[in-house]
Amino acid sequence: MTTITTDVRRVSTAEPPARISPRRTLRHGLTLAWRNIAQLKHSPEKLLDTTLMPIVFLLLFLYVFGGAVSGSTHEYLQQLLPGLVAQMAMFATMGLGTALNEDIHKGVFDRFRSLPIARSAPLIGTVLGDTVRFIIVMTVLVSFGSILGFRFHTDPLSVLGAFALAYVFYLAVCWISVLVGLVAPSPDTVQGFSFLWVMPLTFGSSVLVPDTSTMPGWLEAWTKVNPVSHLASAVRALTVGGPVGNHVWFTLAWAAGIVIVTFPLAMRMYSRRA
Incomplete structure (x- = not known):
C-alpha cells in the first residue's frame, strides 16, 4: 500500500516512464478509483439520483404497463425487474461523464499528468471508482x-x-460515458449528449416488453440486434428461468466490441483535452 501511495502522490514534472507494466497500471487505477469513492463519502448527495432512479422507474413502469402487458402487475414484475437490471446498468453510467468533465474543468487531470503514473490510470480509476454507483442501483432495485x-426462480x-x-x-458502457465526458464542452452538456445515445438503446429494446413481435418491422429488427435486448433477455433467463440461448455470448461480444472501439478513442481524446 505504501508503494502505491508513493507512486501516485510523488509529484514530478518529468514525463512518466515510456512503458509501465499492466500490473502497475492497474494499481495506479485502483488508487485513483479509491479517490473517487472517497469523494462520494464526502458528497453523498451525488448518489441521490442513483438511489431514487430505480425506485421511480420500477413503480412507474410496473403500474403503467403491468395490466396492459401481462394482465397483472405481479406477473409483469417478474419480467420487468430483470429488464430494468439492463436499463439501470445503462443509466448508472451517465453520471460518470459529468463527473469526469467537471474534473477536467477544475484542472484535476492536469495534476494527474504531472505524476509518474500510467497515462491511462486516471480514466481506469474513474471507471472502476464508479462501480459503487452500479452496486447501489442494483441493490436498491x-x-x-x-x-x-x-422472487428469483433460479439457483x-x-x-x-x-x-x-x-x-x-x-x-x-462506462467507456462510452467517458468518451462523452471528454468530448462535451461543459458538464452541463454531458447529460444532454448522454440521453441521445442511452434513450434509443434502452427504450428501443425488450426491456419493458419481452415480446417484440407486435412492434413495427424496423423497430423489431432493431431490438434483435440491440445489445440491451440481449442483456435483458440473458438476465431474465438467469434470474426467472427460460432458455438463455446465445444472449450471454452476444452481450459479451458487444461489451468487448465497445471497449475495443471506445477505449483507444477515449485515450486519444484524453491526450488532447486533459
Whole structure:
C-alpha cells in the first residue's frame, strides 16, 4: 500500500516512464478509483439520483404497463425487474461523464499528468471508482422489487452470473460515458449528449416488453440486434428461468466490441483535452 501511495502522490514534472507494466497500471487505477469513492463519502448527495432512479422507474413502469402487458402487475414484475437490471446498468453510467468533465474543468487531470503514473490510470480509476454507483442501483432495485413481490426462480449461481454479466456490460458502457465526458464542452452538456445515445438503446429494446413481435418491422429488427435486448433477455433467463440461448455470448461480444472501439478513442481524446 505504501508503494502505491508513493507512486501516485510523488509529484514530478518529468514525463512518466515510456512503458509501465499492466500490473502497475492497474494499481495506479485502483488508487485513483479509491479517490473517487472517497469523494462520494464526502458528497453523498451525488448518489441521490442513483438511489431514487430505480425506485421511480420500477413503480412507474410496473403500474403503467403491468395490466396492459401481462394482465397483472405481479406477473409483469417478474419480467420487468430483470429488464430494468439492463436499463439501470445503462443509466448508472451517465453520471460518470459529468463527473469526469467537471474534473477536467477544475484542472484535476492536469495534476494527474504531472505524476509518474500510467497515462491511462486516471480514466481506469474513474471507471472502476464508479462501480459503487452500479452496486447501489442494483441493490436498491432488487430490494425494492422484492418488497413489491419479485422472487428469483433460479439457483444462486445463475443469479450471480446474471448480475456479473450486467456488471461487465456496465463497465464496457462506462467507456462510452467517458468518451462523452471528454468530448462535451461543459458538464452541463454531458447529460444532454448522454440521453441521445442511452434513450434509443434502452427504450428501443425488450426491456419493458419481452415480446417484440407486435412492434413495427424496423423497430423489431432493431431490438434483435440491440445489445440491451440481449442483456435483458440473458438476465431474465438467469434470474426467472427460460432458455438463455446465445444472449450471454452476444452481450459479451458487444461489451468487448465497445471497449475495443471506445477505449483507444477515449485515450486519444484524453491526450488532447486533459
